[in-house]
Amino acid sequence: MKRAPSPAARLRTMHDQLVAAYGPQHWWPAKTPFEVILGAYLTQNTAWKAVELSLDNLRAAGALTIGGLRSLPIDELQRLIRPSGFYTRKAPAIKAFVAMLDHEFSSSLKKLAAAPTATLRQRLLALPGVGPETADAILLYALGHPVPVADEYLRRIAERHKLTTQPARGRQGYDSLVALTRQAFAGDHETSQASLFNEFHALTVAVGKAHCGRTPHCQQCPLAADRARFGNGG
DNA sequence: CGCCAGGCCGTGT
DNA sequence: ACACGGCATGGC
Numbered sequence: 001m002k003r004a005p006s007p008a009a010r011l012r013t014m015h016d017q018l019v020a021a022y023g024p025q026h027w028w029p030a031k032t033p034f035e036v037i038l039g040a041y042l043t044q045n046t047a048w049k050a051v052e053l054s055l056d057n058l059r060a061a062g063a064l065t066i067g068g069l070r071s072l073p074i075d076e077l078q079r080l081i082r083p084s085g086f087y088t089r090k091a092p093a094i095k096a097f098v099a100m101l102d103h104e105f106s107s108s109l110k111k112l113a114a115a116p117t118a119t120l121r122q123r124l125l126a127l128p129g130v131g132p133e134t135a136d137a138i139l140l141y142a143l144g145h146p147v148p149v150a151d152e153y154l155r156r157i158a159e160r161h162k163l164t165t166q167p168a169r170g171r172q173g174y175d176s177l178v179a180l181t182r183q184a185f186a187g188d189h190e191t192s193q194a195s196l197f198n199e200f201h202a203l204t205v206a207v208g209k210a211h212c213g214r215t216p217h218c219q220q221c222p223l224a225a226d227r228a229r230f231g232n233g234g
Numbered sequence: 235c236g237c238c239a240g241g242c243c244g245t246g247t
Numbered sequence: 248a249c250a251c252g253g254c255a256t257g258g259c
Binding site for chain 3: 045046047049050053082083084085086087088089090167169170171172
Binding site: 039040043044045046047048049050051085086089093128129130131132133134137149151152153201202204205208209 | 238239240241242243
């Protein structure tokens with residue numbers, strides 16, 4: 001009899017199953033780091049399709065750059081990002097990020113990225129409209145820091161597969177998912193942690209978009225085997 | 235047509 | 248420390 005695998009070991013196996021099913025994702029779907037940051041704000045509780053409309057508007061207005069965004073009046077910014085919703089909150093939040101960059105990092109994303117991960121994360125979390133997921137998405141995808149990103153899809157996967165006993169929602173639940181992801185990839189030394197966290201988060205979104213993250217008993221789901229053995233019924 | 239999307243924040247308990 | 252409602256639009 002083999003001992004039951006740890007949740008972290010199972011999650012590492014699930015990652016391989018997702019890679020086999022969906023292939024490399026090479027995220028984030030944006031061209032420049034600043035565009036990644038804008039997307040991170042805009043996609044909060046919002047379908048990516050709608051975010052693309054807003055990014056198209058910003059591109060046409062020449063506002064996908066720091067300077068372009070800075071010179072854009074806030075009411076104009078609201079109008080351009082209207083397709084992705086919550087614009088009365090997201091527009092000031094984006095403006096606050098640019099102001100922080102201007103005042104504290106000489107308008108340089110490179111200088112921002114050079115700060116230590118822990119202090120940088122705290123600084124991002126102190127910004128309006130930036131919670132743990134947005135902060136970590138910016139850290140990983142725009143600034144290249146090796147931090148996992150936990151999202152609603154991963155939360156549901158952890159719940160259905162019974163990967164954690166921690167409270168599912170709230171800051172504690174988020175942190176427990178991050179810790180679990182770190183454990184899952186702790187033994188990987190061949191590839192950079194950042195690349196693995198990058199790919200893993202993209203794959204959780206891929207499986208979510210493919211329906212298997214929402215439908216409780218989806219047999220075509222690449223993760224069906226694990227769920228059959230350890231998860232909720234299906 | 236109603237539901238929901240790659241969250242976050244303020245308020246109440 | 249959490250649950251809950253509000254924020255807003257577009258896709259399906």
